[in-house]
Amino acid sequence: MDAWIPITIAAAFLQNLRSALQKHLRGRLGTRGASFVRFGYGFPLALAYVAALHLGLGYGLPAPGLDFALWAVIGGLAQIYATILLVHLFSLRNFAVGTAYSKTEPVQAALFGFLLLGERLSAGAVMAIAVGVVGVMLISIARAPLSWRTLGAALFGRTALIGIASGAIFGMSAVAYRSAALALEGPNAVMQAAVTLACVTGFQTVYMLIWMLIRDRQEIIRVAQSWRSSxxxxxxxxxxxxxxFTAMALQPVAYVRALGQVELVFTFAASFFLFKERVNRLELLGCLLIVSGILGLLLN
Known part of the structure; x- marks a missing residue:
């Protein structure tokens, strides 16, 4: 099995865990605060990860250039605003459906990857991604009454548009991160990904701290008080x-993000067991289509 596959599955599980914790925090923190903790509390750990690779395993430190800095800033800003949209989405729909809307990302990531990096996909991979996206859309309309009006609202209403926008910005962010990692001339993909992560997380921490100092200083106090959960x-x-970051340094973004839709399987488990949110048959069918799309992607 190629290394990027288990790495991506682990990433999807951890992302689902992080989103579940952020939803829990959303009750005590504002949207900005619940989004900030991802970066602010993660930055020291990202630095420790780079130090462990450099001092423990002897990996050399790459020298970032202007191209790296540009892509890192674009990716960092895109991820901040995509995260804010996703956290806001949790207050509009349940945890599983809120996440599902953002999972249109693979198609949008494939488009950005083609436009910005010239990455092409096989016909079989395109079909597999399409099956997964159909599953996502089924999940998004599963709780809407069956009429053209309600169907249109479910697919093109405010909630849907926020989710799709979140997915688009996440897709842009993913392509920017892959570009940043590839711009580094490091010893291997793991170190390139680690340095990219540390630099981006540091930038995001400073950016959001300044933003909260200007807009809502009390939110910084609430973030500090919730340090255990944060x-x-x-x-x-x-x-x-x-x-x-490691998976995207090894493989085109569209493939990584398409496989990452396995997160929805973890999401439904969290939605049912942690948040006691009911899952209906159409949502389960959508989940099965997503899994089918993932299996088709791996076969291609």
Whole structure:
């Protein structure tokens, strides 16, 4: 099995864990605060990860250049705003459906990857991604009454548009991160991904701290007071990001993000067992289509 496959599955699991913890925090923190903890508490861990690779395993430190800095800033800003949209989405729909809307990302990542990096996909991979996206859309309309009006609202209403926008910005962020990692001339993909993660997380921490100092200083106090839960978000977030960055340094973004839709399987488990949210048959069918799309992707 290629290394990027188990790395991506681990990333999806950790991302789901982080989102579940962020949903829990959303009751005590505002949208900005619940989004910030992912970066602020993750930054020291990202630095420790780079230090462990450099001092423990002897990997050399790559020298970032202007291209790296540009892609890192683009990716970092895109991830901040995509995360804010996703956290806001949790307040509009349940945890599973909120995540499902953002999972249109693989198609959008494939488009950005083609436009920005010239990455092409096989016909079989395109079909597999399409099956997965159909599953996502089924999940998004599963709780809407069956009429053209309600169907249109479910697919093109405010909630759907916020979710799709979140997926698009996440897709842009993923392509930018792959570009940043590839711009580094490091010893291997693992070190390139680690340095990219540390630099991006540091930038995001400073950016959001300044933003909260200007807009809502009390939110910084609330973030500090919730340090136990917030530290878990930071830990799961930085571990998940390390896996995502490594997988995307090894494989085109569209493949990685398409396989990452396995997160929805973990999401439904969290939705049912942690948040006691009911899952209906159409949502289960959508989940099965997503798994089918993932299996088709791996076969191709």
């Amino acid at each position: 530290a878990l978000v930071g830990l799961s977030g930085v571990l998940g990001s390390a896996c995502w």
